[in-house]
Amino acid sequence: MKYMIIIVVVLVGIMMTLLVGIPKSPRIIPPANPEDRERLAEGVVKKVLIVGGGLAGMSAALELAERGYQVTIREADTALGGVYMQTKPVRKLGRTFMVDGGMQAWFHNFHNARDIIRRLGVEDNFHRWEVHDLVYKNYQPERMYSHGIFPLNLAGMIYRSPNLNILEILFWLRCAWDFINYNHDTNFKRWDAITFDEYMDMFDIHRGFYDIVLEPGMKASYQDKAMLSAAEMFQFSHMFYVSNPKADYRDLAKMNQATAIMTPWADRLKSLGVRIELETSVGSLVFDKHGQIVTDTEHPSERFDHVVLASGLDGTKTILQNSLQKLKPEDKITRSRLEKVLKNHLTKLPLAPPFKILTVWFDKQLEGSYKPDVVQTPSFPPITFVAQYHVLKEDFALWANQSGGSVFMFHMFAWEQGEIPDDKIWNFIAPSVREIFPEIFERGFKVLAYNVGGSDKYPSYAKGLEKHRPTVKFPKEYGFPNLAVAGNWLHVDYPTALIERPISTGREAANQILLSDHVRQASLVVTHSHGPGHFQYV
Structure with missing residues (x-):
C-alpha cells in the first residue's frame, strides 16, 4: 500500500508538470556593446x-x-529614498526615532534590487520573512508560504489552507490558465483595456480564491483595486506567485531602511566621488x-x-x-x-490615490495567541496591512524592551477617505483595528504617540x-x-x-x-517573460 501511494503521488506530479509546465530561470539582458571599454578612458571627464x-x-x-x-x-527632500525607501528622524517620547515611509519587502524576483544589496555588502542587515499572514472578515486567517518545486508548492498552499480545497480550485482553472501561460510580450495587448475585476466577471471566476489570494495582492500594489489593469495584475502575480517556486520568498530589513541600505548606498556613492545635494x-x-x-x-x-x-x-x-x-x-x-x-x-x-502610513506607539505589547509580525488585511479598509515594528526592527525593539511598549505601523494604500486631519486618523481606523487585534482594546492599550507619513506621488x-x-x-x-x-x-x-x-x-x-559614450553597459537580470505553461499567448 505504501508503494502504491508513492507511485500515485509521482504520477500525479508528472501529470501536473506536463500540464502546467516548469518555471523558467531568470534571463540576463547582456550589454549591447560588449566590446567597449569597462569605464571611461583615463583623462576623459563626463x-x-x-x-x-x-x-x-x-x-x-x-x-x-x-x-x-x-x-x-x-x-x-531632506532624505534619500523617494516614495519607497525614505527614512526620516521623528522626535517622539523624548527621543529620536528613524521612521520609515513604509515597510518594504525584497522579494526573490527583485534581481537587480538584491544585486544592490550584494554589491553594498549589507546582506546581514536583512532576514527572511517566511510566512505570509492574512486576516479576513468572512474567512479564517491564513498563513501562506511556498515550499518545494512548482507546481507542488502551490498544491501545498491549497492543502494547508483552512479556506480553500481542491474542488473549489476547479472553479478558477480559467483564471489559472492565464496566470500559468503568462507572456509579457502580449500581456498588455490582451488585458490592459479592462480591470482585473472586469476580467473576473467576464469569466465568472470563483470568488473564494479571489478574496483569499488575489485581492490581497491587488491591494498591496498601492492602487485602487477597482481600477487596476488586468494586465498589471497578471504581471504582479507572475512576479510574486507563479514565475518561480521561490517567487513569494522575501527579505525584510532588520532595522530602519536608512541604516539597513540607504546610508550604506549613499556612502558608497560618496566614496566614488558622487556629490549628493539634499533639499x-x-x-x-x-x-x-x-x-x-x-x-x-x-x-x-x-x-x-x-x-x-x-x-x-x-x-x-x-x-x-x-x-x-x-x-x-x-x-x-x-x-x-x-x-x-x-x-x-x-x-x-x-497618479494613483495617495497612501498613508500611521505609526503608533502603545504602552503595551500583544500577549494573546494572534500576534503576527506582519498581517495583510484585505477586508478591513482603509488598512492594507499592519506591521509590528518593535518585533521586526532592532532599533524599535530596543525601545520596546526598555519601556514594555509596542510600535505598530498601519499601511493604508489607495487612500480615498478624503482630508482627515493627522490627529484624527487613529480614531478613524480604530474600529477596523479593533476587529483585527481586539486585544489592543480589550486590554486598554494607551496611545503614547503617533506619526503620519505617506505620499501622493505614486503613478497609477x-x-x-x-x-x-x-x-x-x-x-x-x-x-x-x-x-x-x-x-x-x-x-x-x-x-x-x-x-x-x-x-x-x-x-x-x-x-x-x-x-x-562607448562604455560597456551593465547587465540586467530579469524575471523571465513567460510563465511556466506550454501555451503562452501570442
Whole structure:
C-alpha cells in the first residue's frame, strides 16, 4: 500500500508538470556593446546630473560612478529614498526615532534590487520573512508560504489552507490558465483595456480564491483595486506567485531602511566621488540650440554632459512643463519636441490615490495567541496591512524592551477617505483595528504617540494606461540626445514591479549614457517573460 501511494503521488506530479509546465530561470539582458571599454578612458571627464534621489536615481548613479563618471544627485527632500525607501528622524517620547515611509519587502524576483544589496555588502542587515499572514472578515486567517518545486508548492498552499480545497480550485482553472501561460510580450495587448475585476466577471471566476489570494495582492500594489489593469495584475502575480517556486520568498530589513541600505548606498556613492545635494530643487532644465541639456535653471554656471530625470512621474512632468515655459521664442524645435513628449505621454499618465502610513506607539505589547509580525488585511479598509515594528526592527525593539511598549505601523494604500486631519486618523481606523487585534482594546492599550507619513506621488496602473508609457530611451527618440529618464511609471520589456521597477529603470538609464559614450553597459537580470505553461499567448 505504501508503494502504491508513492507511485500515485509521482504520477500525479508528472501529470501536473506536463500540464502546467516548469518555471523558467531568470534571463540576463547582456550589454549591447560588449566590446567597449569597462569605464571611461583615463583623462576623459563626463559629468552627469541626476534629478531625484530615490531608488531610480541612486541606481543610475551607482552604475555611472563605478565607470568613472562625475555624478551629481539633486534631491528636493531632506532624505534619500523617494516614495519607497525614505527614512526620516521623528522626535517622539523624548527621543529620536528613524521612521520609515513604509515597510518594504525584497522579494526573490527583485534581481537587480538584491544585486544592490550584494554589491553594498549589507546582506546581514536583512532576514527572511517566511510566512505570509492574512486576516479576513468572512474567512479564517491564513498563513501562506511556498515550499518545494512548482507546481507542488502551490498544491501545498491549497492543502494547508483552512479556506480553500481542491474542488473549489476547479472553479478558477480559467483564471489559472492565464496566470500559468503568462507572456509579457502580449500581456498588455490582451488585458490592459479592462480591470482585473472586469476580467473576473467576464469569466465568472470563483470568488473564494479571489478574496483569499488575489485581492490581497491587488491591494498591496498601492492602487485602487477597482481600477487596476488586468494586465498589471497578471504581471504582479507572475512576479510574486507563479514565475518561480521561490517567487513569494522575501527579505525584510532588520532595522530602519536608512541604516539597513540607504546610508550604506549613499556612502558608497560618496566614496566614488558622487556629490549628493539634499533639499536642492530642480525647477526646469536649460537647453542649447541643438536640444542638448546643459544645466538646470537653479545652477546656471554648471554644465553637464548628460541628465537623468529620476524625479517621479509628477516631478518629471513639472520639470518639463516648466522647461517649456522658459524657452525663448526662437527655440521652436525644442518647444515642438517638448510639447510632443508632454502631449503623447506625460499628461496622459495620472497618479494613483495617495497612501498613508500611521505609526503608533502603545504602552503595551500583544500577549494573546494572534500576534503576527506582519498581517495583510484585505477586508478591513482603509488598512492594507499592519506591521509590528518593535518585533521586526532592532532599533524599535530596543525601545520596546526598555519601556514594555509596542510600535505598530498601519499601511493604508489607495487612500480615498478624503482630508482627515493627522490627529484624527487613529480614531478613524480604530474600529477596523479593533476587529483585527481586539486585544489592543480589550486590554486598554494607551496611545503614547503617533506619526503620519505617506505620499501622493505614486503613478497609477489603472486600465488603459500602458499604451501611453514611454521607455527609458524615449527622450532620444524625441530629439533630446543627452537626456534619459528612470522611474516606476515607465514601460519596460520584462516583468517588474514595486521597488524593482525604479532600480531596473535606473540601470537602464545609465546604460543609455554608457552606450552613447562607448562604455560597456551593465547587465540586467530579469524575471523571465513567460510563465511556466506550454501555451503562452501570442
